[in-house]
Amino acid sequence: MSRLSGLDLLRAIAIVWVMLFHSFIAGGLGDSYSWLSRYGWMGVDLFFVLSGYLIGSQLLKPLSQGESPSLRDFYVRRAFRVLPAFLAVLAVYFTVPAFREADGIQPLWQFLTFTVNFLIDYEHNKAFSHVWSLCVEEHFYLVFPWLALWLARRPSAKRFVCVCVALVLAGIAIRGYVWIFEMLPVRDLEDVERSFGRRFVEDIYYPTYARLDGLLAGVVLAAVRFYRPSAWARLQAKANWLLLGGVVGVALAMWLFRDRVGLIGNTFGFPVLSAGLALLVASAAGREGWIARCRVPGAGWIAVASYSLYLTHKQVFHFVSETFGAQLEGRGLLAFAAYAVATLLAGALLHYAVERPFLQLRDRWARRRPAASTGGEGGSMPSAEVASASQPTA
Template structure:
């Protein structure tokens, strides 16, 4: 799901391992939405979104920290320009394609102007909470996670800029955000006890922001790509000495929590447990590229899939539905859908994402020249 799916590059800064993790996350989501995942009933596709959220929080905060450490400021204009050109063009194309496909009758659709407007304004998640899924363009309900991320983008960079300028220490900022993240599952439990339904707990920004905040806290406290951190040096040294064991244990706990069938568990503390596990996992894959896991995540296939993951995420449900109407066999249909989704994602990357990236750099250069 933005650093919802996509490549984490900013200038010369890139971490290929994170593109590999994006690939794992988007494949998890794809299988969960496919006929195989639905028919088995236990495939934890939702954890892919948790990984995307955590990654977004970590990556965006790392980029903002690098900019502030280098220049003493954060250009919010450039930040929002980057996010808008990264997210909106492919997302709007996906919405338009879904509307047209539904209007042609190729898939069942109940599209209304209000549903389209909700997606255009990044309000999909609360539209689902208030009005349900009826009215949205067909097979675009996954856009709820884009809405969560875009709400995060609107607020957190401004908050971080204010806190950085206030001279608050990284430790204070990081642990405060970690504490805020730990309050979110408490909020989910309280809402659940008062009768809140699945959608209210699962897709709302206020109930899912913790995954992004945990990623933000890691970028401030225990960031392996930055020299200065707010976390305890003792904890960092301890983590580094035992990282292989801790990361392996974290993977086991992460997978086990993902396979727990209880919906109450999933909607309350599952995300919290998984995000705590992602801290050593991220540390390992970033700092151990020569390990077996690092080599797999840095492989050309997974890195490429990670780069295409945003468009894969945008289009996969619509393509799954279209193929299902033609091919009845789930395994074959899912395989064909995956191939077609990758083809569409590559075309969108060539035709939209890459040109928008070039335009973004030109506009940023123009902004820089005007401020010199």
């Protein structure tokens, strides 16, 4: 199958962005790389926008044509996509404690039910904590198909806009309330049950209900594409202007988040960031814009393996730091290369040993299904879109 190289490039940028962020947080690259911790977390939001657009496209295209996608097939294909690699890594976490990047870890049942992002004790249980974003994705997969079916029963642009505006305002209100009434009172206190920073992570940054902006922005793009195709065509004709607008939007979000845990960024910054990233995704979703025609060696493979890289990179950083940290300290590019090579090797191992075989098994299962039943996961999507289907990585 052909792939949309622009979306692959954005996916590669997203996972590299996140890994660079964690290379300082979980690795041992030293203070010279501390700048990576400033904005690297934004790669997660890029993944959310990509997921919203691609999963939204798979479901909204048949709905826009009056067809009903098979939710059974959708969930089965998502299970093939997400669970094998995740369960393989989870098994190692709970059977080989030395594999963990931190000592404490949440109970197994929370990982199996994808509730870690709601229940985590971040002060004591940081191991595999980056799975919070996978939890957000899983909640999206669970709820969005039913919401899409409900909205498609009587298609209404007004109702769709009202739902979108309500979700954005609800996110702003929730994050603002938490910051003012939960975080601010303990900002300068040390002897409290939950510190300011811990409340930020547990009550704003991780919970699904506070992080819907990126997924929503992606779904809006998909809705415009399939319910307003003429408007989408006009947007694609100005793909490079979309790219410029996206860069400006992300830059504005970075300015709003100049205080990473500040009130302004964490209330209004997320929708601004998601809007900017959505413009980048719109620019990359066609074939005419600069980013859609850009070819970066290795970006396609990184995009394909991004889920495996996401699941393993923090553990690898920790292992390299614990094993070779003393020898690599102060070695600059050599240290960076050592971490990068180890991460790519671990991601490749998981991808080729677990992830890819189950994707091939999924494809064989899909070929045995009646043609009409494949629409739930993109059977009616163009091949390039299916090949670039969303991966829950961040």
